Amino acid sequence: MRIAVVTGANRGLGLEVCRQLAQRDHHVILTARNAEAGQHMATKYGFEFRPLDVSDVESVNNFAERVQDKHGRVDILVNNAGVALDGFDLRVVRDTLAVNYYGAVRVTEALKPFLGTDARIVNVSSGMGELACLGLELRERFSDPDLTLDDLNKLMLKFEEDVAFESHVMKGWPSSAYRVSKVGLNAYTRILAREFEASESPIRVNAVCPGSVRTDMGGTSADKSVKEGAEGIVWAAELDKKEPPTGQFFRDRQSLKW
Template sequence: MTARLPLALVTGANRGLGLEVCRQLRDRGYRVILTARDPERGREAARDLGVEFLPLDVGDSASVARLVAELRRLDPEGLDVVVANAGVALDGFDAQVAATTVDTNYFGVLRVVEGVLPLLRQDARLVLVSSGVGQRDLLSADLRARLDLDTLTRDELSAFMQQFVDDVQAGRHREAGWPGTAYGTSKIGVTALAHLLARDLAGDPRHLDIVAVCPGWVRTAMGGPNAERTVEVGAASILGGLEAPRDDPHRFYRDGAHASW
């Protein structure tokens, strides 16, 4: 009987950073599940890497539920690493952009995390791909004060993110203290979520770890051709989150070191 390989799942992995994270995890000896919302492109990417594929649209709760059921069947022992990487950076700024961006980048991460939480094994690690673009000082002082990481609940954070979308839709986001960036706001939410989850899961007997990471500015479809970093360097920065010390209350890393937000 062959030894069980540690199991890793990566979202939004048919291209860009997610694909390279799968490659690096494979090279580190993980059994890798590459997921993507487009089954054809996902399957092809997985075949090229020699890893496994499962479909996942992080915008669709039913898709997350199907993935979880499939994972239980695939390896009843559960997951060792989850990299919540799927994200969008859309052009322009209007109600639709705000809604889609927050739904994919913030609620998409939350859906995946809540779905996989029961499947996590002892010492499992969750890495949420955020961005240094998501700086809290983009928010008004009043909004920043509501992001109290010691007391804020997950539901309150979700209501906070939804408030941004509602305020953009109502044409009052400026007066309400929000920035004119859906992407930046969504990533503030992702980094805050990592802090809240780390706090809430501190007493979990499985000794779980959760961290948000920034890959830096990377030459992908999202980052564009003028970005500073190769996809290899960006993916290594994401996987630097796997080495973040578990007892450190700071939960946002770039290149394996604290990043500010």
């Protein structure tokens, strides 16, 4: 039985991903920052529950320690937790990156030392994070095949700095914290995939855009049901082909351009 961790899973896509993974006989660890809501859903569906606020270093470290103690490994990690905040200012930028970018990186890096030998990591991203939303120079920097995590963190800090100095548009950034957070998440996906490939690890990491989905975030007029939106994420979490893809971006199981 594979041990599956899903972040931000008390509602929306995260909860549905937990349900679909459990239907496929994985041991599901539902995590949520809201312990009451998370515990309620976990009890309702018979999943293990662990509190996890992806934006809080202590919460992430405690979580990783508990999971390692209890299970010794994680085979599936779905970085699903996300926010799409209203407005655009430095506070919105910081709060958005804290969850959508730094949160996913922090959880992944904390679990990395005890990922199962053929683990699957799925970063729940968005078409909004396509590189096309950036100016040409930034696009080239984010897509540089030699980009390291350190370089990427510096680029994300540069975005904050440029917003603080009101120079972000001139420097080629969009006025959308959500877009930049997902550009960063996608770049992290490529970096991580290269890292596993370089060490000949069979671990696979991909980004998935669920499409426009009827959740609290997606709204009632979005195209897809939560069940349909979760299917592409679960597919990437289970990739078991002979040569499963890695470092790619998918929607509806089809590869997208970054």
